[in-house]
Amino acid sequence: MSLLVALRKELLELSRTYRLLAVVALLVVWGLISPLLAKLTPEMMRLIPGGEAFLALIPPPTIADAVAQYVKNQSQFGVIAALILAMGAVVGEKERGAAALILSKPLSRGAFLAAKALALALAFGAGLALGGAGAYYYTALLFGAPSLGGWLALNGLMWLFFAVYIALALLGSVVARSQAMAGALAFGALIVVGGLGSVPRLGEWMPSKLLAWGSSLALHQGGAAWPALAASLALIAAALLAAWAIFRRQEL
Amino acid sequence: MLAIETADLHKRYRDIHALDGLTLSVEPGSVFGFLGPNGAGKTTTIRILAGLARPTSGRATVAGLDVAADRAQVARRIGHLPEEPAFYTWMTPPEFLDHVGRIFRLPSAERSARARELLELVGLAEARKRRIGGFSRGMRQRLGLAQALMNRPDVLFLDEPVSALDPTGRKEVLELIERLRERCTIFMSTHILADVERVCDTVGIIARGRMVAIARQAELLARYAVPAFELACEPAEAARLAEWARALEAEPWVQSVTPHNGAVRVVARDVAAAKARLLPAAVAAGLPLTRYEMVRPSLEDVFLRLVGPEGGAA
Secondary structure, three states: OHHHHHHHHHHHHHHHOOHHHHHHHHHHHHHHHHHHHHHHHHHHHHHOOOOHHHHOOOOOOOHHHHHHHHHHHHHHHHHHHHHHHHHOOOHHHHHHOHHHHHHOOOOOHHHHHHHHHHHHHHHHHHHHHHHHHHHHHHHHHHHOOOOHHHHHHHHHHHHHHHHHHHHHHHHHHHHOOOHHHHHHHHHHHHHHHHHHOOOOOHHHHOOHHHHHHHHHHHOOOOOOOHHHHHHHHHHHHHHHHHHHHHHOOOOO | OOOEEEEEEEEEEOOEEEEEEEEEEEOOOOEEEEEOOOOOOHHHHHHHHOOOOOOOEEEEEEOOEEOOOOHHHHHHHEEEEOOOOOOOOOOOHHHHHHHHHHHOOOOHHHHHHHHHHHHHHOOOHHHOOOOHHHOOHHHHHHHHHHHHHOOOOOEEEEEOOOOOOOHHHHHHHHHHHHHHOOOOEEEEEEOOHHHHHHHOOEEEEEEOOEEEEEEEHHHHHHHHOOOEEEEEEOHHHHHHHHHHHHHHOOOOOEEEEEEEOOEEEEEEOOHHHHHHHHHHHHHHOOOOEEEEEEEOOOHHHHHHHHHOOOOOOO
């Protein structure tokens, strides 16, 4: 019950402060642009002085390029947006004193925290749903339709990828004493987790593998990244549990 | 059952002993003025009682419930106004009160009726459509009071409730606190002694994390207020008055002599002797007095005596 009250407030806040609109617009814009970029890359090369010399080196764009563009753009811009929105979520309210005012009432700290995580996850879910639909339409129009089930799986896995960083940034927001520190922790987590993704063998367990798995599903290619899925779910759960355990002991 | 009770409450922040064995009790239905110099531990006490901080040791109960063990139950029974209340600035006042009402699980109709009633009560009805982000500090303080009353609390914690208000706002809020006396116990920290004198029936004075005095206001004044006399002359004779007053310090019935707002304040060690001798001595010295009075003891006198340089508690 108190989770629903807190979630209502978080969703209202995302909407009133235009953060929801920003997230959705970002993911929709990159969703629509990505297949177009893939299609028009050769044309753009032609417009660059001397670019025609490279045209012969560039193979004609395919559906794989469209999916790759989509995954690259959405994940890069989406993850930055996720970190920016989540990193100030708790520390901002603590700094201003709003958390102390509201948490002296019968609202549990677990509900307070879970509502923030859920609201951000829902916002990114909505953005991915619309952005993914737009990208699917243009990809189908320009290159032929990717597998619908695979496309849905790709977006589901990308949503999970964002959720990992939302959870890590929220943990940073609970631990930090200032928004600047929360930002440093959030982007530090991005660098560490992203860096570990390129380590052989260990990388198989990192969230970035979810994106590669999603791409191959959308393109009817084989391969799965179950370790990355399990590790990502575990990372989300661990980050949120740690945030809750720390937050419930914090004095406001 | 006491409304608030603490026993040997300690709170340490590394090397700082914010509360050092604080023991107090507050009767239900009273307006308790919690006085103390800056850094004495007033806000720390309120934060512990409101469940926002944990004591290092000791016990605290509110409405008979242990604040550490029954935090959720305590939260249902209290209202809390921090010194600088912060809100969700993108909300309007009715929206914020509605959010608070939802947290307390009030039904929809009750939430909107209560929000309307409280905004009227604190003088924010006109600003109901404005965003809180544009509010002045005084308006935020009023809204803070409204949100603290949303659940009709049994115990209301007010941390410096009128510090941000202009004289009119202060008067209105103090009148409101007086009206609330019948409905709940009020625990109010402040450094404005005149406000305490006006609305509080019981006073607790804290210094260095310890309770140095706690009693009903009248008892406290009777127990600690020093008997004092004030004498004033024409401004031209002020120097002669001061010189005469300094000589009085040698008298065994005089405790101290201090200049006070252009006059001289004589604190008596022996009130009867002072009554008998002070005025004749001034007349004999040929001082053209414009005022001679026995000063009504004030809470300020008690406060300064207990926590000022003379008191040694601060």
